[in-house]
Amino acid sequence: MGQWEPPGGGWGGANERWSSRTGPGEGGRRHHHHHHPGRKLRCLRRSPDNRVFGGVCGAVSSATGIDAMWVRIGFVLLAICSGVMLLVYAAAWLLIPMEGESANIYSRAVNDRRGIRLVAAVLIPVMIAVQVITSTLHVAFVGFIGWPTFLAVGVLILIWRNANESEKAFIDEDVVPLFGPDTRGEGRRWLLARVAVGVLIGAGGIVVLVEGHTTAAALRPVGGAALVVAASVIIFGPWWLSLVRDLIAERQARALAEERAQMAAHVHDSVLQTLALIQRSSDDPQHVVRLARAQERELRAWLFEGRPPGAIGDDATMLAEGVGLLQRQVEADHGIAVQVVMVGDCELDEALRALLDAAREATVNAAKWSGADQVSVYAEVEPETVMLYVRDRGRGFDPDAVPEDRQGIAQSIRARVSRFGGAAVIRSAPGEGAEVQLSMPRRERVR
Amino acid sequence: MSTAARGAPAGRPRIFLVEDHAVFRAGVKAELGEAVEVVGEADEAGAAIELINERVPEVVLLDVHLPGGGGHAVLRGVRPLHPEVQFLALSVSDAPEDVIDVIRAGARGYITKTISGPELLQAVYRVAAGDAVFSPRLAGFVLDAFAQGSVPAAGLDPELDQLSPREREVLRLIARGYTYKEVGRDLSISAKTVESHVSSVLRKLQLSTRHELTRWATDRRLV
Numbered sequence: 001m002g003q004w005e006p007p008g009g010g011w012g013g014a015n016e017r018w019s020s021r022t023g024p025g026e027g028g029r030r031h032h033h034h035h036h037p038g039r040k041l042r043c044l045r046r047s048p049d050n051r052v053f054g055g056v057c058g059a060v061s062s063a064t065g066i067d068a069m070w071v072r073i074g075f076v077l078l079a080i081c082s083g084v085m086l087l088v089y090a091a092a093w094l095l096i097p098m099e100g101e102s103a104n105i106y107s108r109a110v111n112d113r114r115g116i117r118l119v120a121a122v123l124i125p126v127m128i129a130v131q132v133i134t135s136t137l138h139v140a141f142v143g144f145i146g147w148p149t150f151l152a153v154g155v156l157i158l159i160w161r162n163a164n165e166s167e168k169a170f171i172d173e174d175v176v177p178l179f180g181p182d183t184r185g186e187g188r189r190w191l192l193a194r195v196a197v198g199v200l201i202g203a204g205g206i207v208v209l210v211e212g213h214t215t216a217a218a219l220r221p222v223g224g225a226a227l228v229v230a231a232s233v234i235i236f237g238p239w240w241l242s243l244v245r246d247l248i249a250e251r252q253a254r255a256l257a258e259e260r261a262q263m264a265a266h267v268h269d270s271v272l273q274t275l276a277l278i279q280r281s282s283d284d285p286q287h288v289v290r291l292a293r294a295q296e297r298e299l300r301a302w303l304f305e306g307r308p309p310g311a312i313g314d315d316a317t318m319l320a321e322g323v324g325l326l327q328r329q330v331e332a333d334h335g336i337a338v339q340v341v342m343v344g345d346c347e348l349d350e351a352l353r354a355l356l357d358a359a360r361e362a363t364v365n366a367a368k369w370s371g372a373d374q375v376s377v378y379a380e381v382e383p384e385t386v387m388l389y390v391r392d393r394g395r396g397f398d399p400d401a402v403p404e405d406r407q408g409i410a411q412s413i414r415a416r417v418s419r420f421g422g423a424a425v426i427r428s429a430p431g432e433g434a435e436v437q438l439s440m441p442r443r444e445r446v447r
Numbered sequence: 448m449s450t451a452a453r454g455a456p457a458g459r460p461r462i463f464l465v466e467d468h469a470v471f472r473a474g475v476k477a478e479l480g481e482a483v484e485v486v487g488e489a490d491e492a493g494a495a496i497e498l499i500n501e502r503v504p505e506v507v508l509l510d511v512h513l514p515g516g517g518g519h520a521v522l523r524g525v526r527p528l529h530p531e532v533q534f535l536a537l538s539v540s541d542a543p544e545d546v547i548d549v550i551r552a553g554a555r556g557y558i559t560k561t562i563s564g565p566e567l568l569q570a571v572y573r574v575a576a577g578d579a580v581f582s583p584r585l586a587g588f589v590l591d592a593f594a595q596g597s598v599p600a601a602g603l604d605p606e607l608d609q610l611s612p613r614e615r616e617v618l619r620l621i622a623r624g625y626t627y628k629e630v631g632r633d634l635s636i637s638a639k640t641v642e643s644h645v646s647s648v649l650r651k652l653q654l655s656t657r658h659e660l661t662r663w664a665t666d667r668r669l670v
Contacts, residue, residue, distance in 0.1 A: 337561060341587035341622045344594060374561075376583060376624030380590070391624045435623070 045099040049421070049441055054093035094159070108162040114250070115161045119154040121243055125236045126150070133225040265412045269361060270298055276368070277333070291333075319386065320345040322356045323379050326363060330375070334367035337374040344381030346442065351420035355388060355440040358416040358424065362390040362436040370394025370434060386440050393433040399426050413438075460575040463504040464488040465495040465521055466537070467514055471560065475508065478564035483571060492516040496524030503529055505575045509554065511538035511545050518545075522552035535574045543588045550652055556580025578642050579649040586621040589648060610648060617644045 044063045046055035057075055061068035079085040094106040109115065127150050274295040281287045316322040320342045327338040348356070359377065366375045372394035379388045413436065414424045421441050428434035462483045466472045467490045476485055486504045489495035492515035499507055499521070507525070511518045518536055525532055534554040538546065546557050555574045558567070559582055570580045581589075593610050610618070613634075620630040627645075631638045 339559075339561070339583060339624065341583045343587050343590045343622065378583065378587070378619075378623040380619070380622075389623045393624075 044096045046093075046096050047099045054089070055098075056089055056092045056096060059092075059096050105159060105162050109158040112158060112162055114246070115158050118243055118247065119157050121236070121239055123150050123154050125232045129225075129229050129232050132228045136224055261415060265415060266302065268412055269357070270295060270302075273364060317348055318345055319348055319352060319356075319379065319381065322348055322353070323359075323377060326356060326360045327377065330360065330363045330367055334364065336367040336372075338363060338367075339374060339376045341376070341378045343379070346381045346386070349443055351422065351440050351443060352386060354416045354420050355386060355422055355438055358413045358422075358438055359388050359390055359436075361412040361416070362438070366390060366392040366394065366434065366436075370396075372433065381442075384442060386442060388438040388440075389435060390438075391433065391435040396428045396430050396432045396434050398430055399428055459484045460506055460571060461486045461502075461504045462506045462508060462571060463495075463499055463502065464508050465490075465492075465499075465513065465518070466508070466510040467491065467512075468510075475567070479568055479571070482568050490514070492520045492524070495521045499525050499532060500528055503532060505533065506571050507532060507534045508571070509534050509536050509549070511536050511542075511549055511557075518549045518554070519552040522549065522554060526553045533574045533577065535570060535580060543591070546585060546588055547592060547652070550585070550649070553653065555649065556582075557585040558582045559584055579645045581618070581621050581645050581648075583622045583624050586618040589652060590615065590618050590622060592652075610651070614644050614648050617641055618648060621645070 044059045046059045047062065050058035050062070050068060052072065057071040058068050060066070061071045064071075075085065075089070079089070094109075095104050097104040127147070274291055277291055278288050281291070316325055323340055323342060327340045330336065330338050346352070359379075363375050363377060366372065370392040372392040374392070376391045377389070378391070379386065417424050417438055417440060423439050425437040426434065427437065459481075460483050462479070463486055464472050464475060466475070466488070469490070472488055472490075479485070486502050487498050489498050490513075492513050495507075495513070507521070509518045509521060513521065522534055525534075534549075536546065536549045536554040536557040537560055538557070550557060555577070556570060556579055558570050558580060562570070562582070573580050590610075593615075616634060617630055620633055621627075625633065627638045627641045631641045634641075
């Protein structure tokens, strides 16, 4: 341990919960695993890949080992017998966290202060306005339906804010179109037609209202309601605006933070790695010049041509080609033998390039810190996933003892693959070498 | 190495080198040193067949690429006369079809020339004892060859033309760079069991009639 940490970087597992497991008869040797395809999971976790709606049945299936199809069939049958099952499903969706996340949607929603404030700020005035209007118009039943509706809307907004990106995408794509068409082309015309019809019906309603009373008396409650709405807009308007502004700022801040994390990962991969190399080869001026020149070329390409540094596979179109490039690069830069074994091959896409970048990071790390003279890279293309293993027989380290705030693996390896739904697992123990196991689901599945 | 010592036959194994690079032959001899008895060497297929049939060594270290017909020519020239001679294939260039060719012709294992001295010695002992020696690369080739068309075609013997899930697991770990011992520990089986899985894969590879294996090799040749 210790040897495994580059200056200012190293194997760090920030925000990750390792579940430890000791294999039979292995004494002090520790296995560390995160979710790993093909391995049984101990607790309920919803998987983004194995789901029809929220992934609850998939979670039950992987926790119990029963085939997901049977779980789903059983659930549908139960739901037909009793509607309560639908509520149970919704509750399970809220309470079972997504794979790779520690908090469920429910606990995040409850702790989402800003969201609660937003919902309160918008819904309470609207509810008051509706209450006032309905009571002046003597249509109490609107209030009767209205209260639960508002409560439901508020809860839905909170849930939506606290669902993660993939679930948001799922809601956006699959649930929202049920309620409103999209606002492009055909959909836009449809929306206009709907609004027009709505306005006509509304106008008709006002006409009926006015005809039902004597003219002056009928206008008075309508006018009063309009005044109340105007008043609430004047009183709450600035508050709403500031909330909306906050919301936009929050979104921008999040985007900025993401950008920064990506930038940090890139700089770590390229500039910091090169600087570390230069320090180690200060007695070989030619090598230093070569390193500096290569780094300069890479930085220029990044800053002025928008090509990410350290990215492999820019020139490669197939996975095997990319792995070959990785092998040559690391062998040339670090003077270590990289043994590559490939099973199958497929075309590279964005996600697989990220997988390659993570693999390179792992290989470079092994080359620099393991002390071994050879690193094994094994890649296998399966119908649904691509697995990639980087293994060395070096000095190894204790993944639990790595400080949480270290850059290396947290940012570069795990973030790179998890951005595309992949996973990274590190297995190592002092004196036992290390193995980084990477997996990435394939976009274009082989049928 | 304790494993090497355990697997060592009583005497020093008598080995024969078939390799066209004199420098490499000298290197291998130096690395194996006193642990083996080198009974002869040859730098091309014809001479190799003649000398091996004459001296009948225990293990032949066979370069996959040879002038005068390649490694499999040597195997075909010796195996019918002396089936007791074991072959261990060696190569640097690793064209998969050549490697599979040599294995199908009867070699008991395949290693790359980058292998370290102690590992080479261990591999020689293994082969001398009749076990199979799979390098990570060979494991990868075999997985690749058997992965194609995982559904067995009609008329094929599924016993021979498919890998069992366990064999696949073992090969995968070997391809990842695990030693037999480490494979055994990972799968909670003994190293001996690992060896028997690997031997059974080798047998399948040699007896399989699946045309996928040939087609896979031809596909590779075109690349």
